[in-house]
Amino acid sequence: MSTISLSRIHFPVTTLGPGNRIGIWMQGCSIRCPGCISADTWAAGRGQTTIEQVLLAMADWFPQADGVTISGGEPFDQPNALNELLRGIRTYTKADILVFSGYPFESISQPLEGMTGLIDALISDPYEVEAPQTKALRGSDNQRLHLFTLLGQNRLSSYERPIGSEDRRFDLMMGETGEVWMAGIPARDDFERLATVLNEQHHQVLTTQDRSIRGRSGNLND
Template sequence: MTVAVSRIHFPVTTLGPGRRLGVWLQGCSLRCSGCISVDTWDGGFGQVTLDSLLEAVAVHAPEADGLTVSGGEPFEQPDALAALLLGWRQASDRSVFVFTGREFTDIEPWLERNPGLIDALMTGPFRSDLPQTLALRGSDNQRLHVLTPLGAEMAVFERLSTPSDRRMDVMFDEDGDVWMAGIPARADVARLRRSLHAAGHRASTSADKGLFAE
């Protein structure tokens, strides 16, 4: 089996409690207007073997406080997602938190076929026309579902957002591009771009392959 993967990173501190392993799957047909992860839409690249992905996960599992899976749209690779989470269960007893742009009813059949693989789930598409006042959400239509006792640790995010929720993890890839993990406030990326421009740097959004400065 192969899996389309955008990136994997440890530690991620902005997408759930603790120092988590983050896996971003590649490919999304939802293509929400205003999405900051346009680079994850195309499903035509990023293919790796499931074994190689599970090996990378196993390296970080002993240190990670949990696994967060995002994208892209994880449920566009339903079998690969199930295999990834089964591999995590073998490597760790820590929680699994998944972000999806689909509604809960759309993925209930997957959850019934794969009971206990996801501890907490954030559902719903990003809506740029709606407010963004809740923690760990890009827009307030998105819903947090605690599915297992282990997922109860996510209940702390069932609240209004605070400035600390808008922190970003920064990572560098092999090309020198800068990637940021987290859920920024609507104006944060534009404000960063203006600051970089004022300092004599150039920045572009993920529509132009990530957010980077040079």
Template sequence: MLASISRVHFPVTALGPGRRVGVWFQGCSIRCPGCVSVDTWHADAGRIHVEGLIDHVIASAHEADGLTVSGGEPFDQPDALAALLSAWRATLSASIFVFTGRELEEISGWLERHPGLIDAIMTGPFRSDLPQTLALRGSDNQKLHVLTDAGAEFVEYDREAGVQDRKLDVLFDEAGNAWFAGVPARGEFRKLRRLLESEGHHVVTSDFSASRQA
């Protein structure tokens, strides 16, 4: 089985409690207007055998406090998602957290077929016309669901966002590209681009993507 994956990184500290393995699926059929991750929309990139993905993720598992899965849209690849989460669950009990642009009722069949694989999940599309005042959310319509006892550590994120919730992890790939992981405040990337350009740097970005190259 093949999966389309944008990137895998450890540690990620801005997408859930502790030091987490982050996996970003590549490809999104929802494509919310104003999305900060447009670089993950196209599904024809980042093809990898699921077994190789699992080996890569599990290599960091014993040092991690959990797994966070985002995208793209993870549920566009339901079988690959199930295989990855099942392998993680078979290896250790650290929590699994998933971001999806779908509503809970849209993925209820998957959750029934794979009980206990996801401990907590953030659901709902990004809405640029709605405010962003809550932790771990791009817009306030998005809902946090705790699905297992292990997911109880995410209850603390059902609150208004504070300064600590706007932190971002800066990741670098082998080509020297910089990536940002987290849920930024709106307009922060435009501010960063203007700042870098004012200092004489040439900045190449992927539209309003959360993935920035500088």
């Protein structure tokens, strides 16, 4: 099988789509939106593994998963690996597959043609730090939700709504060396408020948010 650059995988993720989901974060992003909270996934060439190994690592999760969410990084910077990964996932589960991309939908129409039936829903377009943030499952209101399949419509059409209090949640994941990863769609000042609270308690805090926006980079560490 092909190689893929992967940042991390996690289960369960409950904040990036409905139900208990497998979260897959691909490594490498050429878009690099200002204000991105996942700047640690920008660098290319890291986390090299095979798609076969990724599927094996998730095998025990598939029977329990309601869906799969693929983000990054930028999945469409690795279109061939993404296509093969999607096909592999489809052999394991009938759960819905949601993909996040920072590319405008129109610019990825060609690779999407080769993924017909593999992606149930897509959120496209770059994150805009100055744009309003009032829509569910989106970091900025310019981002669009595309529903490609009946399963996608049934599972994700409810996210065509204003953001609600139930959306202001995060999943916390602990890395082997003490990093704490947060999965979800944060409000603009969530990380700043968290850093302020922890700094007041004399914890050292470094976040993965863009240095030019928050003045910090790295991981969220206690």
